[in-house]
Amino acid sequence: xxxxxxxxxxxxxxxxxxxxxxxxxxxxxxxxxxxxxxxxxxxxxxxxxxxxxxxxxxxxxxxxxxxxxxxxxxxxxxxxxxxxxxxxxxxxxxxxxxxxxxxxxxxxxxxxxxxxxxxxxxxxxxxxxxxxxxxxxxxxxxxxxxxxxxxxxxxxxxxxxxxxxxxxxxxxxxxxxxxxxxxxxxxxxxxxxxxxxxxxxxxxxxxxxxxxxxxxxxxxxxxxxxxxxxxxxxxxxxxxxxxxxxxxxxxxxxxxxxxxxxxxxxxxxxxxxxxxxxxxxxxxxxxxxxxxxxxxxxxxxxxxxxxxxxxxxxxxxxxxxxxxxxxxxxxxxxxxxxxxxxxxxxxxxxxxxxxxxxxxxxxxxxxxxxxxxxxxxxxxxxxxxxxxxxxxxxxxxxxxxxxxxxxxxxxxxxxxxxxxxxxxxxxxxxxxxxxxxxxxxxxxxxxxxxxxxxxxxxxxxxxxxxxxxxxxxxxxxxxxxxxxxxxxxx
RNA sequence: GAGCCGUUAGCUCAGCUGGUAGAGCAUCUGACUUUUAAUCAGGUGGUCACAGGUUCGAUCCCUGUACGGCUCACCA
Numbered sequence: 001x002x003x004x005x006x007x008x009x010x011x012x013x014x015x016x017x018x019x020x021x022x023x024x025x026x027x028x029x030x031x032x033x034x035x036x037x038x039x040x041x042x043x044x045x046x047x048x049x050x051x052x053x054x055x056x057x058x059x060x061x062x063x064x065x066x067x068x069x070x071x072x073x074x075x076x077x078x079x080x081x082x083x084x085x086x087x088x089x090x091x092x093x094x095x096x097x098x099x100x101x102x103x104x105x106x107x108x109x110x111x112x113x114x115x116x117x118x119x120x121x122x123x124x125x126x127x128x129x130x131x132x133x134x135x136x137x138x139x140x141x142x143x144x145x146x147x148x149x150x151x152x153x154x155x156x157x158x159x160x161x162x163x164x165x166x167x168x169x170x171x172x173x174x175x176x177x178x179x180x181x182x183x184x185x186x187x188x189x190x191x192x193x194x195x196x197x198x199x200x201x202x203x204x205x206x207x208x209x210x211x212x213x214x215x216x217x218x219x220x221x222x223x224x225x226x227x228x229x230x231x232x233x234x235x236x237x238x239x240x241x242x243x244x245x246x247x248x249x250x251x252x253x254x255x256x257x258x259x260x261x262x263x264x265x266x267x268x269x270x271x272x273x274x275x276x277x278x279x280x281x282x283x284x285x286x287x288x289x290x291x292x293x294x295x296x297x298x299x300x301x302x303x304x305x306x307x308x309x310x311x312x313x314x315x316x317x318x319x320x321x322x323x324x325x326x327x328x329x330x331x332x333x334x335x336x337x338x339x340x341x342x343x344x345x346x347x348x349x350x351x352x353x354x355x356x357x358x359x360x361x362x363x364x365x366x367x368x369x370x371x372x373x374x375x376x377x378x379x380x381x382x383x384x385x386x387x388x389x390x391x392x393x394x395x396x397x398x399x400x401x402x403x404x405x406x407x408x409x410x411x412x413x414x415x416x417x418x419x420x421x422x423x424x425x426x427x428x429x430x431x432x433x434x435x436x437x438x439x440x441x442x443x444x445x446x447x448x449x450x451x452x453x454x455x456x457x458x459x460x461x462x463x464x465x466x467x468x469x470x471x472x473x474x475x476x477x478x479x480x481x482x483x484x485x486x487x488x489x490x
Numbered sequence: 491g492a493g494c495c496g497u498u499a500g501c502u503c504a505g506c507u508g509g510u511a512g513a514g515c516a517u518c519u520g521a522c523u524u525u526u527a528a529u530c531a532g533g534u535g536g537u538c539a540c541a542g543g544u545u546c547g548a549u550c551c552c553u554g555u556a557c558g559g560c561u562c563a564c565c566a
Contacts, residue, residue: 006500006517006534006535007500007516007517007535008500010517010518011517064526064527066525066526066528066529067522067528068522068523068524068525068528068529069521069522069523070522070523071522071523071524071525072523072525073524073525073526073528075526084525084526086523086524086525088523089523090523091523104516104517105516116524118524118525118526119524119525120524120525120526122524122525122526124524124525138500139500139501139516139517140500140501140516141500141501141502141516142500142501142502142514142515142516143501143515143516143527144501144502144514144515144527145501145502145503145514145515146501146502147501147502148501148502148503149497149501149502149558150558150559151497151557151558151559152501154558163501205566206565206566207565207566208565250565252564252565253491253563253564253565254565255561255562255564255565256560258564258565346563355566358566359566361566362566378566382566383566400566407566410566438565438566476559486557486558487556487557487558488557489556489557490556490557
């Protein structure tokens with residue numbers, strides 16, 4: 001950057017001076033014997049200066065440096081924490097000390113020495129030899145306030161991670177969350193699979209896709225908006241329990257809980273219905289909360305959440321009745337339209353009864369669902385891959401679950417009747433033709449798979465980013481995605 | 491896409507009805523061999539996001555643009 005030229009220039013000059021001492025500022029390797037955490041662990045009990053000092057080698061980034069003439073203290077930071085080092089001229093030698101004086105905060109160094117405790121009780125490495133492992137020529141943000149500017153934190157996540165340990169912790173927890181879920185599913189004989197990101201026909205959700213083009217095939221391809229239809233093909237093929245952590249892409253707006261690319265766990269279990277999937281869902285998430293927090297009761301922003309199963313189950317119609325005062329069941333589509341419009345729901349006028357119910361839910365219910373809640377039995381019109389309820393074909397065996405007003409997951413008893421599925425596809429295709437940019441096309445190959453026969457199957461999708469937000473108390477999805485989507489800087 | 495707010499030194503931030511800028515940290519010089527926001531003394535560092543306008547004069551008022559944040563819309 002132009003503005004930092006002076007400081008960068010100064011550091012480049014130091015780089016040249018270090019080279020003039022015959023030292024390579026970017027060597028190829030170093031072999032630490034201890035991480036900073038290992039030193040704190042292994043030497044926790046030592047007093048002042050031990051009788052039989054043990055030599056350690058530790059490597060990391062210089063974060064602070066306090067020069068005192070002929071000696072100097074510094075803290076170095078590695079992947080696990082920090083350790084103080086104490087560099088004395090009479091210990092390392094006059095010339096190495098001169099070189100060390102050219103080190104800056106931000107430099108990566110390797111230090112060899114013995115561990116002792118300072119007068120003030122801090123565990124410290126008394127350095128016998130210190131080596132530059134990588135010269136930093138761009139200054140770090142200020143040591144006390146760290147890096148605050150949210151724009152720089154997202155654009156330069158590397159700087160954010162160096163300066164803000166709590167950010168690193170969020171992303172470590174994200175990995176732990178994914179690993180916890182993976183372990184639990186594997187333990188239940190689920191098989192992790194990989195399915196296409198580039199799809200000739202997108203489907204499995206209602207969303208606008210990103211479109212790309214394959215030159216050799218001379219064909220448009222879409223980045224997946226979901227992997228649902230591929231995983232169900234695998235159920236047809238005889239994999240009876242499959243899952244995938246799927247990076248999905250939706251060409252839509254961005255806000256605190258939407259990023260154009262996001263991670264969804266989808267899983268499918270043959271012979272299960274949505275009731276079993278509900279139990280699996282609440283167990284998976286409660287157990288994950290326990291692994292991360294040791295409890296199923298956690299705080300998110302201003303809410304105390306309780307993930308302890310069983311979660312509340314409420315049909316969509318009941319939830320609408322409860323929160324809007326409108327009971328859709330006895331009403332005709334026309335009457336429901338009038339009531340909904342009167343209540344302030346924004347409607348175009350051509351909605352079906354089921355679509356109006358879904359609108360009522362969005363308007364009156366969704367934001368009020370704070371504690372984990374299963375909303376079940378959606379209208380068929382908004383659920384093209386779910387099985388009808390045997391006792392009421394206007395509704396389907398489906399649930400979504402909501403936490404803090406956010407939809408976190410979606411599941412159904414999967415539609416496996418190929419004739420019915422074809423009909424639902426045709427309705428979507430008509431919607432697409434009628435201008436609904438989020439409807440999708442008929443997937444003939446998927447229908448062919450269903451025609452071979454798919455066992456009764458329960459399926460589930462969980463928004464991993466949103467789940468991570470909840471379990472790490474982050475307000476924005478950008479705070480749980482390492483590199484959130486941003487406009488170009490210039 | 492709309493509304494509101496923000497953008498000042500490398501970083502964190504001040505800046506009064508409009509008189510062309512400050513602090514702390516970082517950095518540089520000097521002193522200092524148990525400091526830890528090291529300390530002490532002295533320096534360097536700015537197209538006040540960008541482009542126009544009003545004004546004798548603009549970081550400040552107005553308009554536009556860029557980027558960001560929040561809210562809403564969109565997104566089952």
